[in-house]
Amino acid sequence: MLQCLSAKRYSSIKLLINVWNCECLYKNIRNIHNVGLEDIPKITVTNIRKILRQKGFAVQDGFTSLISKCTLCSGEEKTSGSKIYINKATGYFLCPKCNIHGNWNILERLLKKTKGEAFIKEIRETSHKDFEKVQNDWQGVVNETISLSKLNETEMLDLCRLFEYPYHPETNKILADVRISPDHTILYFPLKNTLDNIVGYRKVQAGKEDESEHYGLHTAGLYSCKAPKVGRSDQAILVPTIQDVLYLAGHKVPGTLIWLTNCSLPPIVLPVLENYQKLCLWGDWDNMRAVAEKLGEDRCRFVRPTDGLVTATEAAIANLSLKTLVSEAKPAAHRSITTFAAIRDDVYAELTNIEKMKGIKWRRFPALTRLLGGHRRGELTVLTGPTGCGKTTLCAEMSLDLAQQGVNTLWGSFEIRNSRLARTMLQQFAGIPLEQNLQDFQKYADDFQKLPIYYLAFHGQQPIKIVMEAWPTRGTATVTRGRTPLSRPSAPSPPQGIATSRSSCTPERNVNRKICLLVQYSAARKRLKKLIMCL
Ligand SMILES: [Zn+2]
Structure with missing residues (x-):
């Protein structure tokens, strides 16, 4: 019995260590993604909902998250941002306002208050400190750089040539919140969370093959922009390169343009996309369907390759209308599109008969x-x-x-x-x-x-x-x-x-x-x- 208890205790400690490890900032380490299968709590959306309701919290059903009130920061100020996003599949939670985040076991303990005030205080303080560090770091970047909106046409042309970006007369407006080093060789793209707070940045250095570096709360934010004078906030277009973003903005494609450098979307960034009713995925991602599943298939659409042209950049160079291609994107959950997984049993039945x-x-x-x-x-x-x-x-x-x-x-x-x-x-x-x-x-x-x-x-x-x-x-x-x-x-x-x-x-x-x-x-x-x- 004792052995059993100690083993159990050990696993809880291990779990906590994992969570605290992932709090490390500025290390470019995303430990949360290194968790083993055994560390993923066996939780279902029904259970999460049940526990929240038992504790008297109203639960809103989002695309990927259940949204409820954050008990840790809701009392501090009368603001509407005190929302906690709980991933439906993993139970991973995040409050974009007070920055508290972690896996379901932590939230469960916070909700049940089994760990007492000291535990809550510790979590709160660490989250606050982390957030402050990010803010200070970004402020440091801002102090040493200038906004792209300040560059004149010649400077912008030079910059596009150097970084191999497509030039557009309004590129500096499109990238207005991007910062550039005084020697014009390093760009800093701010990564924003649901509340538009900067929670990290992506550093891109001219001429460097491995160009992206991530800072911040496990890249809890995404880089997004819009074509000037283009509205429509319920749609976002997800693309793998900044070139794609610039071409789409140049073509005045409606919607928010999001630069998603890879498709291993960690649960911490999913709340950022929660507000979009429609997501359009355009890229050469092999596992687009898996990404769509993570984002909620019903709101996802794919732009499929046209004449072998896979990305928005390739389509733009071939003089295709990006607006048309986006408007003709096919729903991910289209009833006439199926997967091998859906028909594999039929294939087996055919082979055996x-x-x-x-x-x-x-x-x-x-x-x-x-x-x-x-x-x-x-x-x-x-x-x-x-x-x-x-x-x-x-x-x-x-x-x-x-x-x-x-x-x-x-x-x-x-x-x-x-x-x-x-x-x-x-x-x-x-x-x-x-x-x-x-x-x-x-x-x-x-x-x-x-x-x-x-x-x-x-x-x-x-x-x-x-x-x-x-x-x-x-x-x-x-x-x-x-x-x-x-x-x-x-x-x-x-x-x-x-x-x-x-x-x-x-x-x-x-x-x-x-x-x-x-x-x-x-x-x-x-x-x-x-x-x-x-x-
Ligand atoms: Zn909070």
């Missing part, structure tokens, strides 16, 4: 089987040809073939009487001219009757609605044969699938519950077209 997937082979037509593989579920086969060429005869024989292999078959013969159709099939079944061998009729008819062949009792032109009403009821009632029987007990072994126009048959099993059709098609073009539309 490779023979079945090839369809049911026609025994009477080995050449046809060689050509087409077999009669497959989920497919519509249209058989067409001039009058009298034998479409009905072939369809009858094909369906008979499949029915003899146990495939339920339903005929919807609108032009030939069912009795005549059945006579043809019985003839094919017997393999001898029955009119000359009437004495054998009963024997063949008895056997034929055992086959799973059904006929729709329609003849002549029929309104499509009536036909459709007849078939889904029976079709859906029976598609799961071999699995859970959905058919009514009174239904006499109903068909699995349905044929129409003149003839059809369905495969043995219909996993996707789709009706599989073999449609013979002669003059009923309009009817068939309508029918296909209804499927």
Whole structure:
């Protein structure tokens, strides 16, 4: 018992050490991202919400965070900024105002007040000190640099040449809050948090390959700007380079332009993006979908490569309209876009049932089987040809073939009487001219009757609605044969699938519950077209 307790205690201490390590500033170390899987608390959004509500906090549901009141700084001043953002997936929390942040275990302790006043005081003081350090550091940068807005046109041109940035007459307005060293070789991009407070900066030195350096609270802020005189604050465009930002601003693309140098978005920056209803991701990020998932797929859109041009910079150089490309960005959660993850089970099922997937082979037509593989579920086969060429005869024989292999078959013969159709099939079944061998009729008819062949009792032109009403009821009632029987007990072994126009048959099993059709098609073009539309 003691051992167990000490082990438990050790892990809490370790956890705290991890958190305190990540408080280190100016070290360019983001220890919070080095936490192992075992350190990630097993917390769900429901639990977070429950605990907050139990403690009497109102909870607002954001895209990536639950937003509540920060108890640590809300009492200090009457301001609206005392919000705490709690990441829904990890429980990582942050108050942009008092800078308190950490993983869920810390917040849970703060909420439950299990650690007492001393613990809260310590956290508060450390957070405050960290924030002050960042502010002082930025002030130091400001004192030694000048704003880009102060540069004249020639200086701006030189700067763009040196840093290989696209020049635009308003570049200094776009980058107004960027600072530049007196020798014009180092740029300092401020990183701002949700409250527009500077919480770090990115230093870019001309001619340096590894150009970015991050300072601040684990880069808790992002660099963003807007094209001059362009409004629309509910949309942000996320791009990987400052060149992309400048091209987009030059093209006056509406929205906030955010320079995101990589897509490992730590939970601490997510609150910065919380206010944007729409996020447009444009870059060569391989894991754009993973980024979108982190940001909330419903509000994300992707600009996909056009003619091999991946980034906004490439598109701009090729004289494409960036505005149009952004407006045509495709939703990340588009229903017609899927991932391998979503279909991998289907792929596995296909691989394990490779023979079945090839369809049911026609025994009477080995050449046809060689050509087409077999009669497959989920497919519509249209058989067409001039009058009298034998479409009905072939369809009858094909369906008979499949029915003899146990495939339920339903005929919807609108032009030939069912009795005549059945006579043809019985003839094919017997393999001898029955009119000359009437004495054998009963024997063949008895056997034929055992086959799973059904006929729709329609003849002549029929309104499509009536036909459709007849078939889904029976079709859906029976598609799961071999699995859970959905058919009514009174239904006499109903068909699995349905044929129409003149003839059809369905495969043995219909996993996707789709009706599989073999449609013979002669003059009923309009009817068939309508029918296909209804499927
Ligand atoms: Zn706070």
